Amino acid sequence: MQLDFLGDLKRTHRNGELRASNEGERVTLMGWVNRRRDLGNLIFIDLRDRTGITQIVFDPDKKDVLEKAAQLRSEFVVAVTGRVKKREGNTINKKIATGEIEVVAEELRILNESKPVPFSPGEPDPAQLPNEEVRLKYRYLDLRRNEMQANIELRHKVALAIRNYLHSQGFFEIETPFMTRSTPEGARDYLVPSRVHPGQFYALPQSPQLFKQILMISGFDKYFQIVRCFRDEDLRADRQPEFTQIDLEMTYPQQESVFAVVEGFLKAAFSAAGVDLPTPFPRMTYDQAMQMYGSDKPDLRLPPMTDVKSAFTPEMMQTLGIAPGLPIVAIRVPKVGELSRKERDEIKPLFGERKDAKLFDDFKRLEKSWPDAVAKIRQLVDVPTSGRHSAEQSSAPTQDDLLVIVAGGAQPAEHKSEGGVKPEVKQHDHAVYNAAGALRVALGQKYAERHKLFAGDRKEASSYRWLWVTDFPMFEYDADGDRWAAAHHPFTSPHERDMPKVLAQQDLGSVRALAYDVVLNGTELGSGSIRIHRQDVQRQIFRALGMTEEEAKSRFGFFLEALEYGTPPHGGIALGLDRIVMILAGAMSLREVIPFPKTAKAVDLMVDAPTPVSEQQLIELDLAFPFDALARCSNCGKKWKIAGHLRTEVGVGKNFQCRACGSETQVVIQDNLSFAAEEG
Numbered sequence: 139m140q141l142d143f144l145g146d147l148k149r150t151h152r153n154g155e156l157r158a159s160n161e162g163e164r165v166t167l168m169g170w171v172n173r174r175r176d177l178g179n180l181i182f183i184d185l186r187d188r189t190g191i192t193q194i195v196f197d198p199d200k201k202d203v204l205e206k207a208a209q210l211r212s213e214f215v216v217a218v219t220g221r222v223k224k225r226e227g228n229t230i231n232k233k234i235a236t237g238e239i240e241v242v243a244e245e246l247r248i249l250n251e252s253k254p255v256p257f258s259p260g261e262p263d264p265a266q267l268p269n270e271e272v273r274l275k276y277r278y279l280d281l282r283r284n285e286m287q288a289n290i291e292l293r294h295k296v297a298l299a300i301r302n303y304l305h306s307q308g309f310f311e312i313e314t315p316f317m318t319r320s321t322p323e324g325a326r327d328y329l330v331p332s333r334v335h336p337g338q339f340y341a342l343p344q345s346p347q348l349f350k351q352i353l354m355i356s357g358f359d360k361y362f363q364i365v366r367c368f369r370d371e372d373l374r375a376d377r378q379p380e381f382t383q384i385d386l387e388m389t390y391p392q393q394e395s396v397f398a399v400v401e402g403f404l405k406a407a408f409s410a411a412g413v414d415l416p417t418p419f420p421r422m423t424y425d426q427a428m429q430m431y432g433s434d435k436p437d438l439r440l441p442p443m444t445d446v447k448s449a450f451t452p453e454m455m456q457t458l459g460i461a462p463g464l465p466i467v468a469i470r471v472p473k474v475g476e477l478s479r480k481e482r483d484e485i486k487p488l489f490g491e492r493k494d495a496k497l498f499d500d501f502k503r504l505e506k507s508w509p510d511a512v513a514k515i516r517q518l519v520d521v522p523t524s525g526r527h528s529a530e531q532s533s534a535p536t537q538d539d540l541l542v543i544v545a546g547g548a549q550p551a552e553h554k555s556e557g558g559v560k561p562e563v564k565q566h567d568h569a570v571y572n573a574a575g576a577l578r579v580a581l582g583q584k585y586a587e588r589h590k591l592f593a594g595d596r597k598e599a600s601s602y603r604w605l606w607v608t609d610f611p612m613f614e615y616d617a618d619g620d621r622w623a624a625a626h627h628p629f630t631s632p633h634e635r636d637m638p639k640v641l642a643q644q645d646l647g648s649v650r651a652l653a654y655d656v657v658l659n660g661t662e663l664g665s666g667s668i669r670i671h672r673q674d675v676q677r678q679i680f681r682a683l684g685m686t687e688e689e690a691k692s693r694f695g696f697f698l699e700a701l702e703y704g705t706p707p708h709g710g711i712a713l714g715l716d717r718i719v720m721i722l723a724g725a726m727s728l729r730e731v732i733p734f735p736k737t738a739k740a741v742d743l744m745v746d747a748p749t750p751v752s753e754q755q756l757i758e759l760d761l762a763f764p765f766d767a768l769a770r771c772s773n774c775g776k777k778w779k780i781a782g783h784l785r786t787e788v789g790v791g792k793n794f795q796c797r798a799c800g801s802e803t804q805v806v807i808q809d810n811l812s813f814a815a816e817e818g
């Protein structure tokens with residue numbers, strides 16, 4: 139096909155811009171052929187770019203142009219010059235912004251052709267899209283689709299709003315290195331081999347954690363960065379090996395000052411998506427979250443659990459096999475209605491088989507044996523005895539609600555962290571709260587169609603239930619390794635009031651950290667902490683974590699040294715940008731809002747990465763490993779051992795000249811080279 143040059147032709151408008159008021163203007167539009175309808179002596183094309191679609195008409199008044207247009211196919215790139223004409227009556231298309239006009243073509247330049255596409259970017263019906271692998275392989279076509287264009291535009295606007303807000307608050311955006319050394323988040327690192335230093339590696343950062351703290355030591359006062367982070371974790375459906383964080387750090391903060399900054403930039407980000415978020419967000423301690431929601435990331439859209447222990451007599455607990463020392467909670471899921479036997483049977487598998495907690499899902503049976511106790515439970519949960527059908531809050535209790543009870547099974551043995559006055563929620567209780575919390579969420583999801591509490595409009599602020607969770611435990615007991623681990627990371631500051639426990643290395647399970655998470659609708663969107671700024675405290679924390687001075691020095695020596703040069707108090711947080719955009723876009727997967735994402739198997743299907751590299755590269759990076767091969771001369775029978783670093787180097791499969799008789803033979807692989815070879 140004869141293609142045309144762009145020459146000095148200029149666009150006068152974008153394809154989403156022309157209106158009835160442009161009638162009669164001579165315009166030049168450029169874009170992709172979204173669709174073509176050929177009626178013989180009349181051809182229509184929908185011309186598409188980022189901004190929208192304009193209908194172009196080719197008619198017999200310009201016969202040569204009409205003939206040329208007959209060659210157009212989907213995704214050809216064209217430039218059209220013509221006149222804007224108002225459409226008549228029923229030809230007006232109310233669905234698109236340019237639907238009142240069309241452009242009658244006077245000149246057509248075909249700037250490029252396209253192979254027949256594996257799927258059409260102009261396809262309006264998502265059900266017609268191919269599977270995700272095909273979309274990811276042809277990502278450039280997928281990204282041309284309206285929906286993806288909107289998602290990427292939203293991502294840009296959200297990031298810009300955040301940048302502008304943080305700039306207005308005196309934050310500097312400062313870059314930190316990608317080629318660095320291990321950071322403290324505790325996932326597996328991606329490593330980059332150094333050619334110049336054979337056998338040594340850079341690590342890609344899991345976050346800029348230590349750099350941002352060093353920027354505070356360096357006097358920048360307020361830092362932020364919208365930054366890529368890398369973690370080599372087993373990928374769950376909604377994780378990516380590289381992801382983007384909104385990372386920030388500030389000096390002399392209280393937790394509240396960090397919260398205010400985050401609320402400010404989230405308000406700006408949501409406002410860029412047309413949602414007016416009310417701030418401040420509610421706050422809740424980790425202990426409260428565990429007691430009321432059985433989770434450190436409560437979904438506030440569902441009602442909290444209720445402590446119903448007071449309804450149980452000691453005899454009742456004994457008959458039911460409930461451990462008296464552990465919590466008993468009721469879970470309420472609104473508007474589930476009467477359950478069939480079969481539906482009731484589906485609840486147990488959601489709870490799973492466990493020793494540490496027990497489920498009572500049949501309220502009617504319980505009621506037969508213990509009517510008073512059940513009446514008390516209803517009272518505690520505030521379910522009215524005669525039906526309340528709510529003109530009130532959509533989650534106010536009614537008789538249609540599903541109620542189940544979770545209690546402790548066997549009383550567990552004393553746990554390491556048991557002891558202090560704080561926290562209120564002991565490790566023992568956790569198993570029960572966790573089991574109940576997980577069931578609460580599972581039931582909430584299972585009956586989402588009935589209670590409709592998850593079905594809020596994306597544009598309504600009330601659909602977003604935010605929460606700050608504070609006062610996390612400082613340490614987690616790792617039973618396998620029989621040691622304490624940092625629950626956030628080891629640079630997180632303990633509560634001042636708990637410092638004596640750290641110093642005495644006692645009751646570490648009850649030490650609370652100045653660590654906080656921001657949670658949205660049951661998802662953790664970010665976490666952060668006030669940091670340790672004193673070397674002596676830092677040393678104590680490493681000691682509590684069972685790290686020797688040498689270990690600490692070898693991992694974080696540069697940082698510990700920096701701490702010794704006048705480090706101001708500081709703290710910060712990091713939030714996942716991908717997830718925020720995903721939620722705002724109403725997308726089901728992070729891949730819908732990342733331009734070039736990886737699959738669940740960490741593969742980029744478009745560029746086909748990862749790939750093997752050339753042996754030359756491996757040799758240069760000192761990543762080639764010893765490889766021995768055996769050559770047996772087919773003429774004289776002598777055997778030769780050939781040593782090298784790579785298959786190709788030793789020439790497996792290649793011809794080899796016998797050093798004894800001089801004839802040509804073939805190099806073969808031999809695993810066991812222990813038998814006598816003539817020469818090394």
Ligand code: ASP
Nearest residue numbers: 345347666667710711712
């Ligand atoms: N570096 C931490 C993380 O990525 C966040 C923080 O403490 O600021 O989880």
